[in-house]
Amino acid sequence: MPQPQIDALVFDVLGTLVDEPRGLRTGLRRLAPTHDEAETERLLTLWQRHIERQQRRMLDGERPYAPSDVLDREAAHLVADAAGVTDPTAVAALARSARELPPWPDTATGLARLAERFPLIGLSNASRTALLGINAHAGLRWHQALSAEDARTYKPAPAVYELATAVSGRPPERLLMVAAHAWDLRAAQAVGLRTAYVARPVGDPPAPTDTFDLHAESLTALADQLTTG
Template sequence: MPTPAIDVVVFDVLGTLVDEPAGIRAAVQCAAPHCDEGSVKKLLARWQAHVENEQQRILRGDRPFEPSEVLDGEAAQLVADSVGITDPGVVATLAAAGQRLPPWPDSQTGLARLAERFPLIGLSNASRTALLGLNAHAGLRWHQALSAESAETYKPAAAVYGLALQVAARPPERLLMVAAHAWDLRGAQALGMRTAYIARPVGEPPAPGDQFDLHAQDLDDLADQLDKT
């Protein structure tokens, strides 16, 4: 049986299209200019660990759902407390770091190229508010941008991928999920979606047992491969 054609391409955002650690690191450096590089690295790790841990608690049902800007606000306060920042304005600016993440060099042009052939959906764990600011700052252009907030959970919960399936109104095997994180692709794969891994330095590479449909070095490589389908 031939492989079904792809009708819609769905993109993860954080890490896949924007360099999330670089954006948060820059915000921490701006908020705490007295910290050396090693200290900033530790603060970034603390931020990331808090957000990941709290998302996992929400996924397990150990904590009621809170959107990403709440978790980022908590992480920002932890960082501020660690280095003695007491200015509320500085803390608020730091907490909004997730809306000021730099795109990868190929993200804007790659999306534009793919949009000539496919409807594009952004599917992110970022909240609706954060996603709006992030898309504007990074220059990301979508036909539709969806936030996990609408499902009141986080990827890789099935309900988040269900948002894209509902909007696309197509069978899951006709949607291609693109991500730099193998765990994200596994979540989409569990619902029958096609999968494409994009290599990014901040992502999670495939494990030996993973079998994704496509592997690409960047969005241009992905577009080249899809042009052959």
Template structure:
């Protein structure tokens, strides 16, 4: 398998989004049921993104949806800082030695800047779904990575902790790598992804072996 670049999902794959939201909610409303409020926050964002993809709502960037969710569950404008997973920084560093790294996220440009500053992520280019005015799994978002890389889709490897995201990438011809995370969307029995990894270090080892 010849791979010209790796395309990474960010929310959930490189950073622990629920943990960041949980800490922000805890600070804003310390006596509340934090887990329930986190579920409400994430549920609001997911529903609104689906409405936008379906054409039921005009596009709004993720930071706007997060602000709506913050107001809904905490009555404040609290902004979460999203921590990287324990293997993210090392894994990205290893992979970046061999491949160009493209971040491809539903996070807005503003959110990506904040995420990178807090988590210390390494990528060579970061692409936001905001550029396509829609959200993954809309094929238009994955086409951003194809266009930016200048490579045919079958030479790009989409890396994500969400099976739905990888299915979206497959719809435009990208190769796929599932990385297990506690907050991800595991593959179903019907899914056929090119790689299954326990983390980024494991993925780096598998890719190195595949090049032999």
């Protein structure tokens, strides 16, 4: 398949550039240090399911839009109750762990290499406030960072991807959406963006029927594909 002609790269953040489950596990271990790993995983699943369920309710029109930091606070209270923790300071610290997410080992190098050739746009379901914290903690460097909060909805709603086309001033087929989640890439593809899947342990791998433009085993491998020639 010939390499697409691209003017800018658009990146998913959670899962693609930062290891969200690892950051949340760190927060859960601080919340309940006596719990074993099985209990930590149970609490992590409880958190993740709450976020996914509430975002889906908003996408389905069953709940008014609320930014991700509101959902993080809700999830922190839910998880703390399940862990038997009532200290409000500890619950607040757990909610903040959603912003204290470590980057993957190749993230900084990959972004730096790609930034030498392309404008880089972050596009995240994280709120504006949360995205600022995530970027700072993980050392992410952007030319532009966009939050789904600006569209008052969540990916995979088309309005979120349209933020990137509006900001870039370029037609969607000249933008490359980079993500570790096939569902994210399918939604970007549906509004005309080109797509690049980057494999991550916490991602959503492509199905046999997916037809993404590029596939890479890492961000640096994607940089190899896009910066050669």
